[in-house]
Amino acid sequence: MAFREDQIARYSRHIILKEVGGKGQEKLLSARVLIIGAGGLGSPVAMYLAAAGVGTIGLIDMDVVDVSNLQRQIMHSQTTVGIPKVLSGQKTLTRMNPDVRVVPIQDRLTAENAMELFSGYDVIVDGSDNFGTRYIVNDAAFFLKKTLVSGSILRFEGQVTVLEGHTSAPCYRCLYPEAPPPGLVPSCSEAGVLGVLAGTIGTLQAAEVVKKILGVGELLTGRLLLYDALSMTFRKLKVPKDPHCALCSPSPTITTVSGSSEWVCQVPAS
Amino acid sequence: MSVVVRIPTPLRKLTGNQGEVREEGKTVREILNGLESHYPGIRERLTDESGELRRFINIYLNEEDIRFAEGLDTTVKAGDEVSIIPAIAGGSR
Numbered sequence: 115m116a117f118r119e120d121q122i123a124r125y126s127r128h129i130i131l132k133e134v135g136g137k138g139q140e141k142l143l144s145a146r147v148l149i150i151g152a153g154g155l156g157s158p159v160a161m162y163l164a165a166a167g168v169g170t171i172g173l174i175d176m177d178v179v180d181v182s183n184l185q186r187q188i189m190h191s192q193t194t195v196g197i198p199k200v201l202s203g204q205k206t207l208t209r210m211n212p213d214v215r216v217v218p219i220q221d222r223l224t225a226e227n228a229m230e231l232f233s234g235y236d237v238i239v240d241g242s243d244n245f246g247t248r249y250i251v252n253d254a255a256f257f258l259k260k261t262l263v264s265g266s267i268l269r270f271e272g273q274v275t276v277l278e279g280h281t282s283a284p285c286y287r288c289l290y291p292e293a294p295p296p297g298l299v300p301s302c303s304e305a306g307v308l309g310v311l312a313g314t315i316g317t318l319q320a321a322e323v324v325k326k327i328l329g330v331g332e333l334l335t336g337r338l339l340l341y342d343a344l345s346m347t348f349r350k351l352k353v354p355k356d357p358h359c360a361l362c363s364p365s366p367t368i369t370t371v372s373g374s375s376e377w378v379c380q381v382p383a384s
Numbered sequence: 385m386s387v388v389v390r391i392p393t394p395l396r397k398l399t400g401n402q403g404e405v406r407e408e409g410k411t412v413r414e415i416l417n418g419l420e421s422h423y424p425g426i427r428e429r430l431t432d433e434s435g436e437l438r439r440f441i442n443i444y445l446n447e448e449d450i451r452f453a454e455g456l457d458t459t460v461k462a463g464d465e466v467s468i469i470p471a472i473a474g475g476s477r
Contacts, residue, residue: 155475241475245440248473268472269393290471292439305394307474315475340469344393345403351444351469354452 115140121213125167138328139167143213145327148172148235150223150251152199154307155241155265157189158316159323164207164214166324171207172235173200174219186309223247225371228254237323240264241316245293249373252277252286256361257371261326261333262286265319270308270343272315275353276322276334279362283335288356293373311343385410387460389419390467398426407466412443413456415466430468431456440471 117125117136121143128134128142145168149156152175163171179190179202187199194202200218207216219231223242228250232238238255240262242248248264255262259280266273279285318339325331340349360367389407391399399405400423407418420427430441435456437443443450444467450458460466 151475153475243473243475245471245473266472266475268474271393271472273469273472290440290442294438294440294471305474312475338469342393342403349467350447351467352447352449354449356452 115143121167124211124213128166133330134328138330141327141329142167142324143169145237146170146172146235147237147239147323147327148174148232149239149241150174150247151241151243152187152189152203153177153183153241153243154186154267154309154312155316155319156203156239157187158313159239159241159265159320160203160207161189161210162317162320163323164211164216166320167211167213168323168327169213170215170217170235172217172219172231173203174221174223174231175199175203176220176222186307186312188313223250225250225253225373228371229258232258232260235260237326238262239319239323240266241319246373248286249293250371252279253361253368253371253373256280256285263319263322263326265315267307267311267315268305270311272311272341272343274315274318274322274334274339274341275337276326278335279355279359281335282355284353284355285359285362287361287368288359289338289353291356291360308343311341314341314343385460385462385464387415387462387464387466389415390465392468392470394470394472395426395429395468398423398429410459411456412445412450412458412460412466415460416456442469443467444469 125139128139147168149160152173178198179194181195189203189206198220200220204216204218232254238260240251256279262277264275277285336353338351338353386408389405407415409415446465
């Protein structure tokens with residue numbers, strides 16, 4: 115692939131890095147990344163991947179932009195309130211970098227459509243807002259042998275890990291075998307979140323995606339990165355592959371995508 | 385044995401907003417007993433009716449998940465750090 119002059123200028127700070135170079139930039143331009151959730155985490159992930167020249171970015175989200183999103187969802191703006199998030203995002207990303215093809219998917223991810231939606235992508239990014247979806251994303255990525263870059267945020271804390279259950283590395287079910295029943299762990303909008311936390315965790319996810327595409331460095335596979343914004347501490351914990359994992363062990367009990375997108379957000383009473 | 389227990393933000397309302405508390409015990413189970421006696425209500429957030437660790441809560445002894453060691457019977461020593469890590473799912477909305 116030959117770069118156009120404007121591309122050489124645009125990506126010059128990448129191209130001069132020996133770990134990227136012209137070859138790496140070509141890899142980025144031909145990479146296909148699907149982002150689940152065009153919200154708090156999806157925004158910084160998508161914006162940095164678009165800036166980096168990731169050629170195809172799929173965005174899946176069924177919501178429309180609400181004014182309460184704008185405290186952290188930096189891909190959207192006052193002028194796109196009321197518009198589907200995937201279209202608002204597409205507008206922002208293609209304005210920033212016309213090289214990028216954005217595929218807006220305004221739909222709910224389900225156990226039924228996940229395999230088909232994921233099949234055209236190289237890397238999957240989870241920035242969803244509920245446990246049901248997280249298990250659907252994990253299972254579909256596992257069956258399709260795709261790398262899954264997972265991030266989650268709540269209040270002042272975030273978690274990042276890279277899941278490759280189709281290899282010797284763990285999957286999401288190795289880390290958390292079951293979703294909490296609704297009501298026991300706050301998970302969503304009602305619990306509140308420090309806006310900038312979405313940026314911290316989302317950009318860490320974007321870094322892992324870029325490293326995966328380039329094949330450089332060490333990914334957060336088998337490790338869980340914890341960030342606490344209040345104490346400003348990062349910690350890494352080991353995540354072993356569970357030899358009895360219901361999905362990715364040699365004797366699985368889950369053989370098709372499971373998990374439910376009907377998981378309801380609730381805050382515990384206590 | 386006195387160890388530091390790290391409390392995640394969703395559980396801090398039970399510990400008077402403390403992110404770190406000290407507890408005594410020889411095993412993780414004894415540490416949890418100590419937690420419950422000082423901060424009543426915390427145990428049911430961590431373990432189920434049969435006393436087993438809930439499947440969406442991980443407890444780490446230093447960097448290691450106790451599920452892959454001796455579970456709640458994993459022994460602790462002075463200076464260890466016990467971290468309670470719940471699954472969290474926020475991101476999009």
